[in-house]
Amino acid sequence: MNIKITIFFCLYTFLVNGQKVIPLYPDKPPGSENWTWQEKEIFSEIWQTQIVYNVAVPTLTAYLPPAATANGTAVVICPGGGFHALSINSEGIDVAKWLNTKGVAAFVLKYRLVKSETNDPVAEMTAKMKDETKFDADNSQLIPLAISDGLEAIKYVRKYASEYGVNPERVGIIGFSAGGTVTAGVTFEGRGESRPDFVAPVYAYLTPLANKMVPDNAPPMFIVAATDDQLGLAPHSTSLYDKWLEAKKPVELHMYATGGHGFGMRKQNLPSDSWIDRFGDWLEGQGLFCPRIRITP
16 A cells, blocks of 8 residues: 555544545555546536535545434435436535434545546536436446445444444435435445435436345334436336335335425425425434434334
8 A cells, every 4th residue: 555645544533624524445445546637626507506626536525513413323325326426515515414413423425436537527417418328337437436435434423433422323324316215225225334324315316227126134224205206207206115015124215296306405495395304304313312322124
């Protein structure tokens, strides 16, 4: 291992805007060792929000609640963006800050993304989606890497739980759209230290995981989507709900009549605006807002 990288990982954190940023791997991430491009952040005029793109070095950014209100629960947050960008605020930082108000430690995951060839990844991705063969080919190579980053994130939070005031038996994951793919992938593939204790895929894209079987030790699941999802992803959520239901695993589904795709924490003056409160109700019902309470799947 490169000595400079080793020293960097031993320190393992740095600060951005006062938040702790944690590289997930001690060396170059497995499967993308030759990636040399730099992560960038811009405001997307198309999405009307801040986005991150060209992630080659996956990281977690820690958002911690005040020690006096911390309850020991932790959530890894996976923003969406078609595996070409990350909607870092509405589907990441804003969710983390809301969880902090409930005493929950939050870790926003920047997982690896398809390299953008331009300085407008959203426009580039939108054009690419017209050729589904090219779009799916790029994503199919990336998705296993992104899921690996999600698994590594769960392992990291659990391993260093005591440093963040977290109960290692109360580490969950939530993800939006492509981040929902990561969340579901972690749910299907997580074992031992990488198994999440609870999961929440939000308007998830699940085609790449359609043939996955429900694990014997499947964690409790909270699902959210909108019927009028303009990408046609509503059936993905209902199918996932049916899988958990048929396997007799704990699951809750909220399917809003309107809300579209990508609503995240944005306010649209629709009932779907309150999904985060329903998520909070569910977490509370699981005992995850109460200190030192362990949930049993």
